[in-house]
Amino acid sequence: MRPTSRRLLVALAVLGTAVGWTIIGAIESNGGVAPSLSWLTPVAWAFLAALLFAAARNTHQRIQLRRERMEPSRAVFLLMLAKASAIVGALCTGVYAGFALRFVDALSVAGPRNRVVAAGITAAISVLVVVAGLLLERACRIPEDGADVP
Template sequence: MVSGGTGPGRAPGGAGKEPPRPGSVRPTSRRLLIAIAVLGVAIGVTLVKAIQSSGGVVPTVSWLTLVAWTFLATLLFGAARNTHQRIQVRRELVEPYRAVFLLMIGKASAFVGALCTGVYAGFALSFLNAVSSSGPRTRVITAGIAAVISVLVVTAGLLLERACRIPDDPEDTP
């Protein structure tokens, strides 16, 4: 499902590697995920400033949100492990539609998790200067925890994407 190449004519590690086959999907770029997270930080900080400047009260990240993100990360890690066992270890054939579905879930989770990591980090950074009082401290703690859990969602999404790779030589069965 996922090709390991970095682009046509640019093989990693020198010559000898061929470019990805047509119809293959490239692995998600770590640089792109970092850029999305940085964009998320800007969105988070801007959102807090816009709400405060209009006289509104910035919402806090609820504990239920943290539970939901943790549940999502757990499901993604489970799917990544199961998919890795089926495709990489036992070399089972997986229905193409299921493999594509899992691959897209992994990619989407990595992108959304990166954006949310940035937004939550932006929220936390916005209240760091007032952390001595109770309200901002709670906002920093919950937003910080949400950012960490969002990183786990990114990690699980990337692992699921990696698990969908077709083994190099599918004819070699252990």
């Protein structure tokens, strides 16, 4: 299995930005009001990022440093979790960035300013999810001198 492509992640972030921008535009053009973001969203993303960083550190220590053997099903689970986190994190980074960018021109008003701040913070934390996913993916690699693994 190949490492997750950085180009794919950038493309997903760009696509997500377009989606976030377009969704808000569609809501407002049809007479609707753009939703406000709950502060629970960045908290949940931060919790996910922390779990992924912890899993990456633990996996790196087990496989790369202590050269322990890992059950194949657990390794596959961690690898799929890593890839999914990086991909979904990149897409969400873009969506929240697009959401924030849609309201940048109205920062003088409290409602849009709150949306920009909440979406910007969530986008930044989504980048942490991507980084943690990539670190976990990298930690799942079998060491080069695989013959020494018990």
